[in-house]
Amino acid sequence: MSVNNKFEPCDFVLYGTRGDLARRKLLPSLYQLEKAQLIHPETKLIGVARQTMSAEEYAQMVDENVRNFTKDEICEDSLARLKARCEYVEMDFTKMDDYKGLCRFTDPERVMVCYFSTPPSVFSDICKGMKHAGVIDDSVRVVLEKPIGHDLDSSKVINNQVAEYFNESQIYRIDHYLGKETVLNLIALRFANSLFTNNWDHNCIDHVQISVAESVGIEGRWGYFDEAGQMRDMVQNHLLQILTLIAMEPPTTLDADSIRDEKLKVLKALRKIDVSNVREKTVRGQYTRGFVMGKEVPGYLEEEDANTRSKTETFVALKAEIDNWRWAGVPFYLRTGKRLPSKTSEVVIYFKSQPHNLFKDSFPELPPNKLKIRLQPDEGVEVTVMNKLPGLNNTKSMDLQKTKLNLSFSETFKDERIADAYEKLLLEVMMGNQALFVRRDEVEAAWAWVDGIIDAWKQTKEPPAPYQAGSWGPVASIALLAREDRAWYESK
Ligand SMILES: NC(=O)C1=CN([C@@H]2O[C@H](COP(=O)(O)OP(=O)(O)OC[C@H]3O[C@@H](n4cnc5c(N)ncnc54)[C@H](OP(=O)(O)O)[C@@H]3O)[C@@H](O)[C@H]2O)C=CC1
Numbered sequence: 235m236s237v238n239n240k241f242e243p244c245d246f247v248l249y250g251t252r253g254d255l256a257r258r259k260l261l262p263s264l265y266q267l268e269k270a271q272l273i274h275p276e277t278k279l280i281g282v283a284r285q286t287m288s289a290e291e292y293a294q295m296v297d298e299n300v301r302n303f304t305k306d307e308i309c310e311d312s313l314a315r316l317k318a319r320c321e322y323v324e325m326d327f328t329k330m331d332d333y334k335g336l337c338r339f340t341d342p343e344r345v346m347v348c349y350f351s352t353p354p355s356v357f358s359d360i361c362k363g364m365k366h367a368g369v370i371d372d373s374v375r376v377v378l379e380k381p382i383g384h385d386l387d388s389s390k391v392i393n394n395q396v397a398e399y400f401n402e403s404q405i406y407r408i409d410h411y412l413g414k415e416t417v418l419n420l421i422a423l424r425f426a427n428s429l430f431t432n433n434w435d436h437n438c439i440d441h442v443q444i445s446v447a448e449s450v451g452i453e454g455r456w457g458y459f460d461e462a463g464q465m466r467d468m469v470q471n472h473l474l475q476i477l478t479l480i481a482m483e484p485p486t487t488l489d490a491d492s493i494r495d496e497k498l499k500v501l502k503a504l505r506k507i508d509v510s511n512v513r514e515k516t517v518r519g520q521y522t523r524g525f526v527m528g529k530e531v532p533g534y535l536e537e538e539d540a541n542t543r544s545k546t547e548t549f550v551a552l553k554a555e556i557d558n559w560r561w562a563g564v565p566f567y568l569r570t571g572k573r574l575p576s577k578t579s580e581v582v583i584y585f586k587s588q589p590h591n592l593f594k595d596s597f598p599e600l601p602p603n604k605l606k607i608r609l610q611p612d613e614g615v616e617v618t619v620m621n622k623l624p625g626l627n628n629t630k631s632m633d634l635q636k637t638k639l640n641l642s643f644s645e646t647f648k649d650e651r652i653a654d655a656y657e658k659l660l661l662e663v664m665m666g667n668q669a670l671f672v673r674r675d676e677v678e679a680a681w682a683w684v685d686g687i688i689d690a691w692k693q694t695k696e697p698p699a700p701y702q703a704g705s706w707g708p709v710a711s712i713a714l715l716a717r718e719d720r721a722w723y724e725s726k
């Protein structure tokens with residue numbers, strides 16, 4: 235990998251360092267960056283949690299978690315370098331005097347990156363505590379984990395709390411899908427290839443499908459998930475971010491605000507869904523007992539800690555429409571759910587059919603060209619085209635075959651390791667680049683649209699439709715497209 239990222243050393247403060255996200259994702263990602271020699275040699279890692287621990291014990295905790303959650307063989311030198319950076323501050327986030335401990339390790343001359351890997355309910359306490367300790371200045375960057383709120387109003391409360399202490403240029407809101415290699419590739423694919431750039435609108439595209447299927451269930455997070463549901467957990471953030479990258483106008487540059495301005499316009503142009511059309515445009519589902527990859531799994535209401543009367547959705551399918559010039563009349567169908575047959579995220583662009591079929595003798599229905607972007611796993615790009623079957627038969631009855639031009643990342647970029655999304659995002663925040671982080675107005679525009687749908691669901695009082703774990707969701711999601719003479723792309 236050739237990397238030319240030059241950046242200053244920083245004090246990287248990890249609030250909530252003993253939590254699930256920090257242990258499973260953030261510490262292993264920091265290790266990978268260390269291994270790739272992308273962390274400045276003088277950068278410090280300052281873990282913050284409420285347990286009593288020495289810096290050595292913290293380094294040992296880092297060691298254990300990196301080993302537990304790293305798939306490839308550990309590079310001992312790199313891990314030793316990461317451990318040598320470790321400092322630890324014991325703190326209860328609600329106790330202001332505990333923050334003084336930070337000053338022992340942070341240097342006001344350096345950038346401080348503060349990762350809030352905590353519930354949003356303590357974001358405000360942490361900001362207040364940092365102010366109390368006198369460590370806030372213009373060089374501090376704060377990273378906020380999702381969810382930013384439960385709806386538009388609560389997201390405004392959180393954003394206002396943080397904005398009392400930091401300006402927008404210091405705030406990095408994480409949506410980890412924006413760190414995924416293939417999601418970023420959407421920008422390259424669209425704007426570095428005239429083949430796509432010039433055919434990317436209602437004249438050429440019939441419709442777009444975005445599917446993010448998960449084979450996992452609730453993974454011990456019933457309490458959180460039941461409050462959220464798949465709409466807040468996945469659609470409000472990840473799916474809408476993918477949609478904006480597909481639908482946005484070309485940004486003037488790759489600068490953060492240039493990209494984010496264009497994404498915002500898309501979110502604002504989403505046509506409202508309300509109680510008058512929510513039944514026609516959306517489907518909610520909840521999984522029941524079934525089999526996923528040959529293994530029997532419990533239904534949502536049978537999961538540990540479940541409230542057996544819950545009406546929370548674990549599946550959403552919907553038809554989104556973008557009211558602007560480029561996308562007039564082009565539906566974007568979104569689908570995401572837990573306990574689907576496999577973990578597969580993909581975007582499929584269906585181009586319009588040819589206006590006249592020259593080949594009807596051999597091919598009465600010419601299928602449309604499709605561009606499939608496989609986000610995960612088996613990352614890649616695939617274009618379905620019609621090709622002449624080799625042979626000497628009469629030109630008038632030329633035989634055609636549907637063929638795939640397939641670019642598989644793992645085959646094409648054999649020597650490149652595909653980095654985890656958090657590695658990319660941690661590096662970007664250390665470099666001070668906000669392009670892959672979500673701006674406040676984007677979060678709020680996404681909530682405004684999603685709130686409308688959730689309100690409409692409440693008004694209809696209809697429970698989510700059951701679907702068997704291991705299936706592709708309720709049959710109503712098939713009908714959502716069938717009504718318009720379309721079908722979901724069949725994922726494997
Ligand atoms: N886990 C994941 O995969 C994902 C998580 N997120 C988000 O990331 C954030 C963190 O999630 P996750 O790691 O799962 O949550 P956890 O509950 O596992 O971790 C939160 C950490 O914050 C600490 N904490 C909470 N309150 C205080 C306090 N008053 N003083 C000191 N420490 C405190 C907890 O300490 P203690 O251990 O002592 O209780 C805990 O270690 C959340 O906002 C979550 O929504 C987002 C996407 C995925």
Ligand SMILES: O=C1O[C@H](COP(=O)(O)O)[C@@H](O)[C@H](O)[C@H]1O
Nearest residue numbers: 380410448450467468472579610
């Ligand atoms: O943010 C979240 O994302 C995961 C899915 O992420 P992926 O990178 O594994 O595709 C989801 O399972 C989780 O519920 C949600 O909070």
